[in-house]
Amino acid sequence: VIVGTALIRMYGVCGCLKEAEILFDRVSDKDIILWNCMIALYVEHKKSSQALVFFHQMLGEGVLPNKVTCSSLLNAYGSENELAMGKKMHACCVGSNYELDMVVETALIYMYGKCGCLEAAHLLFDRMHVRDLVAWTTMISLYAQQEHHCKALQLFSQLQQESLMPDIVTVVGMISACASEEALFICKQVHACVMVTKLASDTVLGNAFISAFNKCGSLKEALTCFEQMTKRD
RNA sequence: GCGGGAUG
Secondary structure, eight states, rough: OHHHHHHHHHHHHHTOOOHHHHHHOOOOOOOHHHHHHHHHHHHOOOOOHHHHHHHHHHHTTOOOOOOHHHHHHHHHHHHTTTTHHHHHHHHHHHHHTTGGGGGHHHHHHHHHHHHHHHHHHHHHHHSSSSSSHHHHHHHHHHHTTOOOOHHHHHHHHHHHTTOOOOOOHHHHHHTOOSSSSHHHHHHHHHHHHTSSSSSGGGGHHHHHHHHHHTTTHHHHHHHHHHHHHHHHO
């Protein structure tokens, strides 16, 4: 089963879900890890309904879900805007004390945020006992994607006051949804922050800034950014 | 051997 799971996951991450499923069907004693693996693969590939089919098959075979199962399903509900289902899952997580797991907490924040409940998401974020960079980035990206750039920027500077360093995901999450003249200010602020860090020399990030400045209607800033890059591709 | 964040 262990080798099988590793193999199945390998096929899955390469996008070969059919091959993965053929192998999956041939495993006789499917354990929770194998089921979780299968569910997570289908969620990753945006095939949430198929992931749910596996989930129900799993329950039908008497295998109980754990917090790994829950975090995968929360992701599915988030990307499908299934708020009602997400709330049910939230209740399950509370009942099982999974809500104290940082991964589950972050998945809950993602689910609520994606379903348009930014307030609920932020409330959960505030109630977390420990917030790592992924939790911060999740919250920031949710705000940014829903055009609350000021809220995102506010969190972005708060994060740094907590002596955490934003990484590429955080920064791209901040700027990738910037596409208006109002958001130009945001890009400038973030760019200034980034230029005094290690990320300043990152080519991928430089390209992301050029694209963002352009979308905000400032070819001038885009060019300045290009000129400041130490490496270009 | 399985789970949480951005873009491509």
